Amino acid sequence: MHAYRSHTCADLTAANVGETVRLSGWVHRVRDHGGVLFIDLRDHYGVTQVLCDGDSEAFNALEKVRSEWCIRIDGTVKARDPELVNPKLPTGEIEVYVRELEVLGAAEELPLMVFGDQEYPEETRLRYRYLDLRREAMQRNMALRSDVIASMRRRMWDQGFREYQTPIITASSPEGARDFLVPSRLHPGKFYALPQAPQQFKQLIMVSGFDKYFQIAPCFRDEDPRADRSPTDFYQLDLEMSFVTQQDVFDTIQPVLTGIFEEFGGGRKVDKVWPQISYKDAALWYGTDKPDLRNPIKMQVVSDHFRGSGFAIFAKLLEQEGTEIRAIPAPGGGSRKFCDRMNAFAQKEGLPGMGYIFWREGENGMEAAGPLAKNIGPERTEAIRLQLGLGKGDAAFFLGGKPKAFEKVAGKARDVIGEELGLTEKDRFAFAWIVDFPIYEKDEETGEIDFEHNPFSMPQGGMEALQGDPLEVKGYQYDLACNGYELVSGAIRNHKPEIMLKAFELAGYGEDEVKSRFGALFNAFHYGAPPHGGCAAGIDRIVMLLADEANIREVMMFPMNQRAEDLMMQAPSDPTSDQLMELGLRVIPQD
Numbered sequence: 001m002h003a004y005r006s007h008t009c010a011d012l013t014a015a016n017v018g019e020t021v022r023l024s025g026w027v028h029r030v031r032d033h034g035g036v037l038f039i040d041l042r043d044h045y046g047v048t049q050v051l052c053d054g055d056s057e058a059f060n061a062l063e064k065v066r067s068e069w070c071i072r073i074d075g076t077v078k079a080r081d082p083e084l085v086n087p088k089l090p091t092g093e094i095e096v097y098v099r100e101l102e103v104l105g106a107a108e109e110l111p112l113m114v115f116g117d118q119e120y121p122e123e124t125r126l127r128y129r130y131l132d133l134r135r136e137a138m139q140r141n142m143a144l145r146s147d148v149i150a151s152m153r154r155r156m157w158d159q160g161f162r163e164y165q166t167p168i169i170t171a172s173s174p175e176g177a178r179d180f181l182v183p184s185r186l187h188p189g190k191f192y193a194l195p196q197a198p199q200q201f202k203q204l205i206m207v208s209g210f211d212k213y214f215q216i217a218p219c220f221r222d223e224d225p226r227a228d229r230s231p232t233d234f235y236q237l238d239l240e241m242s243f244v245t246q247q248d249v250f251d252t253i254q255p256v257l258t259g260i261f262e263e264f265g266g267g268r269k270v271d272k273v274w275p276q277i278s279y280k281d282a283a284l285w286y287g288t289d290k291p292d293l294r295n296p297i298k299m300q301v302v303s304d305h306f307r308g309s310g311f312a313i314f315a316k317l318l319e320q321e322g323t324e325i326r327a328i329p330a331p332g333g334g335s336r337k338f339c340d341r342m343n344a345f346a347q348k349e350g351l352p353g354m355g356y357i358f359w360r361e362g363e364n365g366m367e368a369a370g371p372l373a374k375n376i377g378p379e380r381t382e383a384i385r386l387q388l389g390l391g392k393g394d395a396a397f398f399l400g401g402k403p404k405a406f407e408k409v410a411g412k413a414r415d416v417i418g419e420e421l422g423l424t425e426k427d428r429f430a431f432a433w434i435v436d437f438p439i440y441e442k443d444e445e446t447g448e449i450d451f452e453h454n455p456f457s458m459p460q461g462g463m464e465a466l467q468g469d470p471l472e473v474k475g476y477q478y479d480l481a482c483n484g485y486e487l488v489s490g491a492i493r494n495h496k497p498e499i500m501l502k503a504f505e506l507a508g509y510g511e512d513e514v515k516s517r518f519g520a521l522f523n524a525f526h527y528g529a530p531p532h533g534g535c536a537a538g539i540d541r542i543v544m545l546l547a548d549e550a551n552i553r554e555v556m557m558f559p560m561n562q563r564a565e566d567l568m569m570q571a572p573s574d575p576t577s578d579q580l581m582e583l584g585l586r587v588i589p590q591d
Contacts, residue, residue, distance in 0.1 A: 004072055004104075010046025014093040016077045021096060023048060024072040024104065026134065027065050029115050037062055040115075041073065041096075044139065047089060050075060050096040058101040068114055068131070070105035073098045122553075127567040129558055141555050145543045148264055149216055152237050152539075155256045161214040161239065166201035168218070169193075173200060173517070178222035180232075188584035194220035197536060199456065200521050202240040203493055206532040207524045214239040216539070222564075227551045228485055228541055231564040240534035246476050246492050249533050250274075250433060253480075253488060257537065261429050264546045269428040274480075278436040282481075283403065284326070287411025289437075292484035293430035295418030299410060302327045302398070305384050311375040314355070317400050325400040328414055329388045332421045333395035334358040339370060342397055345416055349409045351399070357381055358395035366392045415484065429482055429545070436460070437477040440470040440506065451507050453477055456521075457491040458533075459503060466502045476533070487542060490535025497525040 004024040012021065025043035032038075036053045039062070050073055052062045058073070065071060075096040086092030111127075112120045114134045125132040132138060153163065172179045172193040179193040195201075197219045205213045217238040225231035237256075241249065254274060261270045275293075282289050285298040303324045306314040317323050333339070339356040346354040355372045368381035388396055397413060399406045418424040439459060441452035449470050457475035459465045465473050480488035494500050500522060504514045515522055543555040553559040560566055580586060 008045040009041055009043040009048040010090050012048055012077055012091050012094050012096070014079060017079045017094060019077050020074065021077055022072065022074050023050070023096065025070070026114075027067055027069045027071060030065065030067065038095075039065070041071070046091060048091045048094075048096060049086075049089075050098050052098040056097070056099055058098045061101045061103075062098060065101075065103065066107065068107040068110055068134070069103060070107075072102040072104055074100040122561060123567060126553075126559070126561050129568050133557070138554075141543070141547045141549070142557060144264060144547055145539070145555055145557075148260060148543055148546065149235075149539060151260055151263060152256065153216065155259055156214045156237070156239070159212075159252060159256070161212040162210070163215055164205060164210070164213050165215060166195070166198040166205075166217065168195065170195050170201075180220050180222050183583045183585055185583055196221050197236070198238055200518070202238060202534065203456070203495075203521060203532065204524055206240055206242045206493075207495075207527070207529045209242075209530075211242045212239075213241075213534075217536070225560070225562045225564065228544065230540065230552060230556065230559060231562070232560050235539040236536040237539060238534070238536045240532060242530040242532045244492070244531070244533050246435070246478060246533065249490060249492070249535055250276075250478075253535055253537065257431075257480075257487070257542075260542065261546065265429060266546075267427075271428070271430050274431040274433055276433045276435050279434055279438065279474075280436065282432075282434050283407055287407045287409075287414055288484075289434050289479060290481040290484060290486040291411075291432060291434075292415060292418075292424065293432050293481075294426070294428050294483060295414065295424040297329055297331075297414050297418055297423065299326050299328050299414060300388060301325070302384055302387065305380050305387075306376065306400075309376040309380060311355070311372055314398070314400050322402050323400065324403060325398055326403075326406075326410060327384065327388055328397045328399070328410060328417060329390055330395040330397060330417045330421060331390065331423065332393060333417060334360055334393040335395075336369070338420070339395055339397075341420075342413065342417065345413065346399075346409065349412065351406070351409055354413065355398040356395055357384065357398075359385060359390060359392050361392060372398065431480060431482050431487075434479045434481055435477075436474045437479075438471065439473045439475040439477075439503070442471060449507055454489075454491050455504065455507070456493050458494045459499065462496075463499050463502060466499070466506060470506045478535070480535075480537075483545060485541050485545065486538070487545075488535050488537045490533065492531070492533035495525055495529040495531055497522055500525065 001022050006022045009023055009025050023041055025041045028040040028042040028047060030039050036051060038049060038051050040047050041050050052059050075098045077094050078097055080093060080095055112124055112131055114131060169182060169192045177196055179196065182192040182194065184190045184192060198215060198217050202213055215238045217236055218233055219236055220233045223229060223231055241252065258270055279289055282291055287299065301324055303318055306325050307318050309315050314325050335358065339358055343353045357368050357370045357373045359366055359368055368378065373381045384396065390396060399410050437453045439451060439453060439457060440449050442449055453475065454477055457477040460474045460476055476492035478490055479486050494503060501511055501514060540552050540556060544552050547555055549555055
C-alpha cells in the first residue's frame with residue numbers, strides 16, 4: 001500500500017465497503033459520542049467520515065488529535081445505516097473504521113478556525129494565509145482560478161494563438177501607474193523595472209512577424225489598492241494580433257470570454273450581444289466608462305427645461321459655459337421617503353444634495369411633487385416626465401454643473417437607485433465595449449495638453465486627425481465593461497513612426513525624449529512594422545465575478561493587504577547593510 005494513501009477523501013463509495021484503505025488529510029472536525037469518536041477527515045478533494053471506539057488500538061491516540069492536525073489512518077470501509085447517509089457528500093454512504101493512526105503533523109492552538117463560516121479580520125487571514133486557504137470557500141476559489149486559466153489557454157490555442165513569454169526585468173515605461181524599480185548590481189546607480197504590462201514587448205513580437213501572440217502575463221504596478229485591484233501585481237490574458245482592425249480584436253476575444261463565463265458562471269445568463277458604446281455616451285448615460293448594464297437606467301440631459309426657470313440654482317448655473325443638468329430616471333421611486341434617502345446619499349458623497357421630482361396620484365389625476373416641481377411649474381415638469389418616459393409612482397433626480405465634477409456621483413446614484421428599486425438584474429453577466437476614447441485631455445489649472453489614455457493608440461484619422469484640436473482626437477482604443485467592472489483594455493496600435501512623433505509632440509514630448517524612452521519601439525517601426533492591435537483581460541477580476549466575490553483578495557492565493565504589505569512573509573523588509581553596499585545604495589531615513 002502507498003505510504004500515505006490508497007484513496008483521496010473524496011473517492012470512497014458504497015462500492016468500497018469491506019475494503020482496507022489508507023487516507024491522509026487534516027482533522028476537519030472532531031465529535032465525541034461517549035466512547036465513539038467521529039472525525040471528518042479532509043484533503044483537497046473532499047471529506048470522509050472516520051470513526052473509532054475503544055475496541056480499536058488507535059482509540060487512545062485518536063483521542064489526542066485536534067482540529068487541523070495532519071494524520072494518516074488505516075481502516076475498513078463500512079456502510080452507514082440508511083438513516084445516517086449524508087447525501088450532500090460524495091462519500092456520504094460510507095465511513096471508515098480506524099484501526100491504525102499516524103500523526104503526520106500536529107497543530108498548535110489555531111489563530112483562525114478552518115471549520116465553519118466564522119469571519120476574521122483581514123490582518124489575521126493574511127498573516128496566516130496558509131490556514132485561511134484551507135477553508136472550503138478559498139479552496140473552491142483557487143481551484144476556479146486555476147480552471148479558468150487552463151480554459152483560457154485552451155481557447156486561445158484553438159483560435160490559432162501561440163503563447164510566448166516576455167521579460168520580467170526590463171526598462172521603465174509609462175503605462176499609467178508607478179513602476180517598481182530594481183537596482184542593478186552590475187551597473188551601479190542604474191535601475192531596471194518590473195513591467196507594468198508586456199505592452200512594448202508584445203508589439204515588438206508583432207514587428208518580429210509572429211502574427212498571433214498570447215500570454216498569461218504577470219504585471220507589476222505600484223498602485224493605491226482598491227477592492228477590485230491589487231496594489232502590487234496581477235495577472236492578465238494578454239494578446240496581440242497583426243493585420244487586424246478593432247472589430248477583429250472584438251471578434252477574437254468575445255468567444256473566449258463568452259465561453260469562460262458560460263463554463264464557470266454557474267448557470268447565470270451570459271449576454272451574447274455586446275453593444276459598442278462611445279466613451280462620451282457612456283459618461284452621459286451611466287456616469288462611468290465601466291457601466292453595469294444589468295441596470296436599465298439611462299441618464300439624460302434636461303438642461304433646456306431649466307433654462308430661465310423658477311429654480312434659480314439651476315437657471316444661474318446654466319448661464320456658465322460648459323454646464324448642464326442631467327436627470328436620473330427612477331421608475332418606481334415615486335415616494336418622498338425614497339427621494340429623501342437619495343438626497344441624503346448625495347450629501348454623503350460631498351454634494352449639497354440632489355433635486356428631485358416624483359409623480360403621484362392627485363386630486364385631478366397624476367401630479368408632480370417635490371421642491372423642484374413647485375419652482376419650475378407644471379408645464380416644465382410634464383415636459384421632463386415625457387422626455388424621461390416616466391409615469392405615476394416614478395421619480396427623477398437631478399444634478400448640475402460641469403459634467404466631470406458630478407458624473408462620478410451621478411454614476412454611483414444610478415447604481416444605488418437600480419439596486420434599491422430592484423431594477424438591477426441579478427444572475428446575469430452584461431458586457432459592453434466602450435469605444436472612441438479621447439487620446440488627450442487638458443489640465444484645468446495649467447491648460448497643458450497631456451495623454452488621457454494609452455499613448456500607443458492609433459489616432460482615428462491618422463496624421464490628419466493630429467493637425468486639428470487635440471481634444472477632439474479619438475483613438476482606436478477600447479475597454480470591455482461587465483457588471484460595473486473593467487475586464488478588458490486594448491487598442492489598435494500606432495505603428496507609424498511619424499504619427500508616433502506627432503502624437504507625443506502634442507502632449508509635450510520632444511523627439512529626443514520619445515527616442516530615449518521608447519527607443520526600441522520607435523526604431524522597430526522603421527523596419528516594416530505591420531498594423532497590429534490587441535488587448536488584455538484581467539484574470540483576477542474575471543475570477544472575482546465568477547466566484548461572486550466583492551474583493552479581489554478572495555481570488556488571489558497570496559495577496560497584499562490595503563497598505564501593500566505581505567503580512568505572512570513580512571514584506572517589504574529592510575535591506576541589510578551588505579545588500580545596500582553591494583548595490584551602491586543608501587537609504588535616507590524618513591521623518
